Amino acid sequence: MDVLQQFLTPFVNIELLLFVAAGTLAGIFVGAIPGLSVTMAVALLLSLTYSWDLLPALALMLGIYYGGVFGGSRAAILVNMPGSPSSVATSFDGYPLSQRGEARMALTLTTIFSFLGGLVGVAVLATAAPLVSSIAIQFGQRDYFLLAMLGLLLIGSLSQGSMAKGMFSAGAGIILGLVGMDTIGGGSRFTFGSLQLMNGIDFVVAILGLFGMSEILYQLKTLNEKGQTVTLKKMAFPPLRFLLGFLPLSMRVSVMGVLIGALPGAGGEIASLLSYDHARRTTKNPKRSFGKGAYEGVIAPEAGNNSAIGGALIPMLTLGIPGDAVTAIFIGALFIHGLQPGPMLMEQSGDLFWVMVGSSVLANIFLLIFGLLVVGIFVRVVTIPKQILLPIIAVITVIGAYALNNSMTDVYWMLGFGFVGFFMKVYQFSVAPLVLGLILGPLIDSSFRRAYMTAQEPGAFLIGFVNNPISLLLTLAFCFTLFSQTKTYQKMMASFKKKQKVFRK
Amino acid sequence: MTWKKKTKKLASAVLLTPMLFLAACGGQTDTEMSESDIENYPERDIRGVIQWGEGGATDNISRTLAPLAEEELGGTLVMENREGASGATGAQYVYDQPADGYTLLFGAENPNGLYQVLGISERDYLSDFQPVSIIGQSYAGIVVNKDSEFDTLEELADYASDNPGDITMGTSGEGGLPYVASAMLSAELGTEFNQVPYDGDGPLATALLSEEIDATVLAVSAAQEYVDSGDFKMLAVINDERLESVPDAPALTEAYPEFEKYLPWGPFQGVFAHKDTPDAIIDKLTEAFAAAQEDEQFQTTLENLGVQPLNIHGEEAIEYLEQNRSTSTWMLYDAGATDTSPEEFDIPRVDEE
16 A cells, blocks of 8 residues: 555654644634745745755645635634635634624634645645546637636625625726736736836735724724623634534535636635535525624634635646746746656656645644634734724734835835725725725636637637637536626526425415 | 834834845946956856746746856856846846846846837847857757647638637637747648737646646647647647757658748747946856856756757847847737837848848
């Protein structure tokens, strides 16, 4: 049993075990601090581990990867500042939860289901990698366009009240996403001749401003009203039956997460957004409505983005194609250490594959252990008096924005977004659609144009939507989701239910 | 204290703190370097700015070389990525820093005249920087999917000139490898491709695997694995002789000797300092980076990455840059890929040299 032996290597080799553990723990903190990204941390390790053996280096990097993606949701839940784009969706219900004093519950639930989602990702990686990668490869630009459009339909769920305001907000996000050098034509958009603007707007900067800075300004406005401190509710560890209730949902979004993660052009951020959307549509009678602190609303995106890691490793290990920015660095590390990542990696260094799978399982186990252990520490953040917490967050947003690219431009953008977000909150515009537009806009833009350029003529372009199986499926899903939000559909469903009742009588 | 007062106080505290940080971050002073500063260089951390993103070839090479150069210099190199605008952002950033040798540019072939003729930026290696070291160069290959009807470059080129715009060529954006290579082909052979830009080697390989595009140009190191596995056919390597790593791929000049004048041409990586950096510091850096590259493990790394080591500096490096710049820019102009003549920037033609 060679495979089993390789799989168990990280469990029995104390050095690898420690590296995975240290990586996971460090990753949780890197992810939790806005402005520090997993990509940055893993890139740093590339120099640091240059003279090491390959396996310990990879073990450490994998640990950081899993810990970091998970850590991003800590700040999203506690202070409404998602540490990374892939934890934006977690803040939609996570922050309301912690405002209700249920931070402990939110942190515990997300830890457990991140762990489960991560395991599903690894399981798919271990059992079906070649199959998944052959599907992922067939995903064309047209399909990315459809996928992003599906994500955009989330506006309906995020608008909170006024659909028109939601559309406005998303539209503004899409336009802001256009700023910078056009990746297709090479022209400059809205840059006013400034090279700083050529880079476009990093969405982490937007998140720091819209979520972090604007919240601080908003809180200042309402500080006069008394009784704002959050009291933590006492909570026993959730009973197994309660947890099992979320199992079907978490499994569905995990499978979705792996598939989206495996796509070379989409990653954790899309996976978590679509998972949130899925939870919202399929949870029939949530105990609490979404956006107000629904448990499903934190479980789904966290299971989704952690399972996406296993997905991202699939094209990297089977084809040498990065599934996201972090796996791109992994590929670099393999090259540097003398391996040839590509379609023959599995044949030539199959042992590496199973050690990676083993380390991933191990990282998930450590994630569960550390995740639960640090809940007690993290949760205190909520009880810090505002007078102390707000200045700290203000500093973190500035440092975070600066650290991203070591650039002051990003800090100005962050402050700008802070003011915009503040006024949006005052006039009851939801800021979430804006971030959604900012994340999805560039993907929609480039994939639509690439698809059109490849097809070369309108006829061929349109036919492509129905005569390719993946495109057809996505087109149908898009049409159905759109239709299901109309009044006609709701009327139809209502009359259908009535008929059923009559029939039963 | 009333609530209102408290709020006001708090508000000013909250807003002041980041302001102070802004002030601290924004403050930069240009000071002349005294002789002892030069003598004692490096006295503090040196920043290495990588002009491409994490995980790319430039990033890999720079980050592996950095710890070795640290040993030679006796200082610390702090590496950071400043990608964007085909690397122009990073180049501009280094150019804007004081010319004291404490900010170095780890760059690829892009700032070598291409920014100017394509109108991306004014920065250029030869006029704005001094080469510390050209680390190595790689080769590019023209690839198609294994199921493609084209088995040779001639077939592809003939089809592409008879049916203009019918073949979809994946590129990595303006000024990227496939873009310049396509320009080279169309300048000499009159080919016309339907160019569709992607975000780099990875997405290009994916698109070619799924036959979303018909052909592309990849760094040989990036394509080699797919050629070995039989997924891609490499129709030609852009070089005047075959490469050991892909012995079956013919050299471009075998079918078309007229390309001789453009060669050698390909992507390269190097370390650069601001042009006004004191010579003594450039000398120190040059020496350190030259010695660092002699490390055996680093040589193996370059080999693994498909890079041919050059390790050249000084006059030799400048000549190399001049030749590469003339080739790329005139090629783009001749192919009609840009309306800005390289002449405007005093870039001589290759064959005039």
